[in-house]
Amino acid sequence: MQMRKPLAELAREPAFSDNVLATIRLLARATDEAQAVDVLAAACEHMGTDAAAFVSFVRDDPSHESFRFLLACDPVWCLEYERRAWYTDDPWLQYSLNHTEPARGEDILPGTAQQRAVVELAAQFDFMSALIVPAPSSGALTRMGVLCLGSSVPAFFNDDGYLALKVLARSLAMELHEWWIARIKNELIASARLTDEDLTLLMHERLGHSTKFIASKLDMSPNSINSRFQRMNAKLGVPNRKSAAQLAAEYGVI
Amino acid sequence: MSTTFAAWALAHRPDALTLRSTDGVLAFTVRWAACGLFVERVLQRPKAARVVQATVFDTPPSFQRWCDADPARFEYPLLYSKLRRDAAELFAGHADAQAAG
Numbered sequence: 001m002q003m004r005k006p007l008a009e010l011a012r013e014p015a016f017s018d019n020v021l022a023t024i025r026l027l028a029r030a031t032d033e034a035q036a037v038d039v040l041a042a043a044c045e046h047m048g049t050d051a052a053a054f055v056s057f058v059r060d061d062p063s064h065e066s067f068r069f070l071l072a073c074d075p076v077w078c079l080e081y082e083r084r085a086w087y088t089d090d091p092w093l094q095y096s097l098n099h100t101e102p103a104r105g106e107d108i109l110p111g112t113a114q115q116r117a118v119v120e121l122a123a124q125f126d127f128m129s130a131l132i133v134p135a136p137s138s139g140a141l142t143r144m145g146v147l148c149l150g151s152s153v154p155a156f157f158n159d160d161g162y163l164a165l166k167v168l169a170r171s172l173a174m175e176l177h178e179w180w181i182a183r184i185k186n187e188l189i190a191s192a193r194l195t196d197e198d199l200t201l202l203m204h205e206r207l208g209h210s211t212k213f214i215a216s217k218l219d220m221s222p223n224s225i226n227s228r229f230q231r232m233n234a235k236l237g238v239p240n241r242k243s244a245a246q247l248a249a250e251y252g253v254i
Numbered sequence: 255m256s257t258t259f260a261a262w263a264l265a266h267r268p269d270a271l272t273l274r275s276t277d278g279v280l281a282f283t284v285r286w287a288a289c290g291l292f293v294e295r296v297l298q299r300p301k302a303a304r305v306v307q308a309t310v311f312d313t314p315p316s317f318q319r320w321c322d323a324d325p326a327r328f329e330y331p332l333l334y335s336k337l338r339r340d341a342a343e344l345f346a347g348h349a350d351a352q353a354a355g
Contacts (some may be wrong), residue, residue, distance in 0.1 A: 033308040034287035041289070041310075057303075065302075071309035076323040078307050083325050087303065234328060 004153055010048040011161030011190050019046040020168045027175050033070065036179060041072035043172050044149065047165060051126035053078070054173070056180040057087070057249055068180065075151065077125035081118075091115040096134035096146040100164050102173075104157050105130030120208035122150065129156045133169045135177035143250045145177035185252045192235045194253065201228060203244035203254050271340050275330045283336055284343050291317060293341075297326070314345045 009209040010016055023043045030036045044052035051073030060063055067087050069078055087093060094115075095108045106129070122130065127150030135145035149169055151157070157165065188194070194202075204214045215222045229241040238244050248254045270285035283294040290312040298304045311317040319326060320340070327334040 032287075032292075034285070035291065035294070035309055037308060037310050038287070038289040066304040066306065068306040069308065070305060075307060075309040075320050078309075079320070079324050082297065082305050082307070087305070209315035 006159055007048055007161030007165060008159040009158055009161070011164040016046070017164065017168060021171070024168075024172050024175050025051075027109050028177050029177065036176070036183075037070050037072055040070055040172075040176070046073050047149065047168060048151075049131075049149045049156070051148075053150075054145060054175065054176045055087075055093070055148075055149045056143065056145045056181075057093070057186075062243040068184075070176070070186065073127075074125045075120065080121055084117075084121075086114070086118050088120075089114045089125070090128070090134045092118075092148060095132060095147060096136075096144065100134055100136055102131060102170060104162075106155075107131060109215075110131065122148075126150045126152045128152050128154050129158075131157050131165070131169055133166075133173040135173040137177075137181075142180065142224050145173060145180060147173035147176060179253055186227075187247075188236075188251050188253060194232075194235070194248075197228070198232050199248070199254055201232065202245045202248045205229070206249055206254060229252045263334050273333055273336055280326055280330055280333065282333075282354070284340055284344065286338065286348055291341055291344055291348075293317070293320075295324075311341075314342065317341055317345075 020043055023039060023046055026042075027039045030039055034177065038121050040052050040054060041114060042184070044050075053073050054070040055067055057067045071078055080088070081090075089112070091108050091110045092105065103124075105119065105127070108120055127148065129151045133147040133149070133151040135147065137143050147169060149157075196216060201214065202215070209217075209221045214220075215225045218225070229244070233239065233244050236244050236247055238247055245254070270283045270350050272281065272283050274281040279298055281296045283292075284297075285292050287310060290310040292308070294306060294308045296297045298305065309320075311320065311322070321334060321338055
């Protein structure tokens with residue numbers, strides 16, 4: 001049986017960082033999720049890890065809560081995770097909501113039995129040891145990303161190679177996060193067929209302007225403004241105009 | 255607060271097969287990619303988060319195993335039957351293309 005190289009040994013290899021960075025750069029040319037998964041899988045392999053998952057999600061706003069996973073790991077793990085609706089009780093996601101620094105899975109102590117179960121499930125799918133890398137958004141935006149790297153080797157991330165890997169993993173997480181936002185933005189504009197007028201309305205809403213104020217600015221009747229918002233809410237699949245503006249902001253449309 | 259299913263979450267792709275359950279809760283986008291069979295699974299349950307999973311399968315058994323593990327196959331057997339058929343055709347088409355050189 002072939003012995004697995006420890007992370008420190010991998011990180012000392014001359015091409016370690018170059019290979020990972022060259023792979024991350026390919027993300028700029030990825031035009032769809034299949035190519036992004038391919039990049040994630042290749043980066044995972046160059047880093048010496050066994051599994052990788054990147055999740056992009058919106059926190060705090062239940063009106064458009066969504067979790068988007070790119071899976072370069074056994075996808076059965078994600079089915080189990082979803083079946084138990086564990087994303088709200090995931091200690092690694094919870095950590096990422098409040099921190100920007102990467103952390104090893106073992107350093108994030110599960111606070112509840114359910115959180116322990118989340119970690120135990122992950123361990124069955126090549127996340128025996130894990131590195132959690134938050135990719136936060138700036139300002140008031142609540143969309144964020146989390147990269148989870150996994151190894152079937154216990155304590156894989158605990159040796160001297162950790163610092164080198166942490167830098168690379170952070171770079172990968174931020175690039176994936178930016179890629180996702182750009183992808184979703186383009187998808188949103190194209191599929192919801194948002195017009196310039198829609199964007200103007202959304203910006204007014206984002207600034208907290210009333211219907212009466214917007215109507216006077218755009219020289220339209222308040223009823224007309226309300227109707228336009230209702231149509232736009234339907235196109236975006238959100239229940240109200242506040243959610244529409246938040247969604248547009250999250251995806252960089254306004 | 256309920257969440258409606260946003261049409262833009264499943265943008266139409268001319269190169270992909272899109273399968274949806276009749277109630278709009280579950281949808282798949284399937285297509286052949288350079289690295290294998292790409293599958294995007296979108297689940298939108300009422301009053302719950304939308305969960306989108308995107309992954310690539312390089313062999314038919316790995317895809318079958320994933321289908322067999324999905325609890326939604328009991329709720330949407332016809333959808334799963336179609337998904338398996340379409341995926342098998344894509345794998346077979348790729349194998350034929352490879353054999354033809």
